[in-house]
Amino acid sequence: MDSRVPAIADQLLLIERLLRELDLWGAEMPSQEALSSLEPFCVDTLALEEWLQWIFLPRMKQIVESDGQLPSASGIRAIAEMAYVSEGERMRGLLEALGEFDRLIAGEA
Numbered sequence: 001m002d003s004r005v006p007a008i009a010d011q012l013l014l015i016e017r018l019l020r021e022l023d024l025w026g027a028e029m030p031s032q033e034a035l036s037s038l039e040p041f042c043v044d045t046l047a048l049e050e051w052l053q054w055i056f057l058p059r060m061k062q063i064v065e066s067d068g069q070l071p072s073a074s075g076i077r078a079i080a081e082m083a084y085v086s087e088g089e090r091m092r093g094l095l096e097a098l099g100e101f102d103r104l105i106a107g108e109a
Helices: 005-021 048-065 076-083 085-106
Strands: none
Touching: 005 048, 005 085, 048 076, 076 085
């Protein structure tokens, strides 16, 4: 098992918790069409928090639980900074959690 897995698993749980605390956790799954977008982060069909909830977190949890191959890089914080630029301080904790995930994936943490 990759030595980063426990820290990554913890980070995924933190990201989910923060999305819930920020009231960004949706109760209804987007349509299959929206989830099937070919654009990075489904930018044409989903809000970033929807992508995090319905695509990113489930995929990463599956990788962690199956001892699968972790991605070699992640740049989610940069995308989140652009998506939430108008939110200011409210998103600081989520941005920090996403940045820590990026560092863990890169092997920098």
